[in-house]
Amino acid sequence: MNSPRRVTLQDIATSVGLSVNTVSRALAGKSAVSEATRAMIKAEADRLGYVPNTMARSLVLGQAMTIGVVITNPSNPFYSRMISAVEQRGSVLGYSMLLVVSEENHTNELRAVDSMRRWGVDGALVVPVQPEVEHWRRLMAAGTEMVLVNRDLPELDCDLVGIDYERSAYEATLHLLDTGVEQVYLLEEDLQISTVRARVDGFHRALAERGVPPESVRELRVPTRRRAANTLPWEPAEAYELAQHLAADVPPRSGILVGNDSFALGVYRAFSEAGRVIGDEVAVVGFGDHPFAAYLAPGLTSVRLPAEQVGAAAVDQLVARIGRRGSAAPRARISFPGDLVVRGSSTHRQPAAADPGSS
Amino acid sequence: MNSPRRVTLQDIATSVGLSVNTVSRALAGKSAVSEATRAMIKAEADRLGYVPNTMARSLVLGQAMTIGVVITNPSNPFYSRMISAVEQRGSVLGYSMLLVVSEENHTNELRAVDSMRRWGVDGALVVPVQPEVEHWRRLMAAGTEMVLVNRDLPELDCDLVGIDYERSAYEATLHLLDTGVEQVYLLEEDLQISTVRARVDGFHRALAERGVPPESVRELRVPTRRRAANTLPWEPAEAYELAQHLAADVPPRSGILVGNDSFALGVYRAFSEAGRVIGDEVAVVGFGDHPFAAYLAPGLTSVRLPAEQVGAAAVDQLVARIGRRGSAAPRARISFPGDLVVRGSSTHRQPAAADPGSS
């Protein structure tokens, strides 16, 4: 099993008695090769088990045929779905995927930039840890095309493919209000990222439109400190602790807009332990429509995020930019709408008037 | 912003008036370069913003400094955690990560093998779709080191790093029986993969050891057909449908060992809709300890799987093999124990005797 030397064009060339270049042209399907010799060369290549060396090819062509992907956390279902879509779409377009995981950590991001530059990837898909920008600027200055995904970096002149969180939050909030909720809560991550800002904006827009008085609104930020080195923020734990207080204080006919479904899990548990019925006294709406959302009791109303579409569109946008290298096209901003999936957590069973416990 | 040509060793060389080789040796920290010139060269390299070209380097060195990772489904938390660990550990050892997602699809696996060979990755970490083997054999024959992760391919002479599912299932089943369960169910994927076989084996061993009669045992397989092109098996949906029948038939004091936590979600919902109380009349134990497990009501008892350890160990094993290329070391099999996390779903509140509905 001693690793056999890889078959090269030279091997085929000497085997068929032709030059390396002719073999290269024959296999590449280019002209100036007779069909007879082309067939013979292809047959010989198959027989020898020839596999082209991408690195050598990339070196001479000056394009890596690779896109770098920098993701914060593959355990977030949104990103894991996106990774699948990016890989699939990329492979269709002939691109391989170099993955770096930042774990919401700036040092890892620097490492990612270094890796991208060393490999000379044609482009990078980036979910940035905020708010540092300088290293991305360096990457772009080095000639690497770049597309931000999901999270924006306003300081950077760079394409963005993501979700219209503002509108999604707006609609989700309207839905909450429509269920007859009188007191509204917002439970969000306390990260300084564009997605949170957008959701908060949408939340506010809905409240303003409906004329909800400030005293009926309360905004809470879940401290997203790390519990351990390899722990990422937005685990249910922190939200759970915060929701325990909520469960004690929140009046009936309340609604909670939660920044992500993991936090909603914490809310579920805190309220259930406090003996308070979600969907009945308290409405909850989450973001992400994580796989478990439909299977909770009651089902969690959540905004479904088209991660696959975002991933595929991001690849398309990046590859388009790679295609017209250098020609500074204006900054593109592509956003997909979220889709509110209404379930039991936001369908109050009590109509309008107060109503002593039924069930 | 017209992509500036990349800075090469040649650029540095002409800039400092030395040869390319000297610059290379200076930056590589090799001898035969005076400290004075080395410092000058390094300074100039920094000034010009030199970044070594990994592809050129790999081409001449004959090693890609890359490990290929073939995963079935990043949305499975086990694999997403593993991806993080692999990427982190790999980067520490100087390896980049080329990711291919098979989506439990054989065609994608063939594509993955092709990609690995074209890039000439030094090694591959593979979670194989079963039971095809031939393409992996080809990859190994081409000199690519390979380590299987989580799932075994007995026909292949290849390292395996994974979980001791047999023992985990054995312990989980014993735990179920210890809670006073009289009727035992097994709810498993119907995929022909080693992990399922191992869990079934462990299940049987525990039953045999406790002398559980066959009529008290029932094994069910969840049909893991695809719902759509981009849908993967083991979503809660199929398990939910199957569990609806279970919820109607299962007698009190029953226990269900479920192959993964996603299926357990389906069971939760089916039983909750049928008005049956999990943890009270029916005990449930899952696998994976998914993030939601602790936050369900009741908390789901589940076997925690050390995905990070598996990922890191797999990288170590692979890199070790890459180090001693060719020397056919015997097949290694590294397995980590699962850790049963007991929660409300398997702690019957009723002691021993029958007891009319309380709560």
Add this chain to the structure above:
DNA sequence: AAGAGCTACATTAACGTTAATGGTGACGAG
């Protein structure tokens, strides 16, 4: 029938790096 134009290939160079081999000066030993 002779140059023009084409087909089908060979030859040469290049991509950016590292390894192997060559060469030159200074310096110490005899």
Add this chain to the structure above:
DNA sequence: CTCGTCACCATTAACGTTAATGTAGCTCTT
């Protein structure tokens, strides 16, 4: 004073591929 040694650097070759250029021999035209 001369020869060998060593430190330091240059030169050459190589990795496997593609692009640009070169060159036979043939066909076609007039």
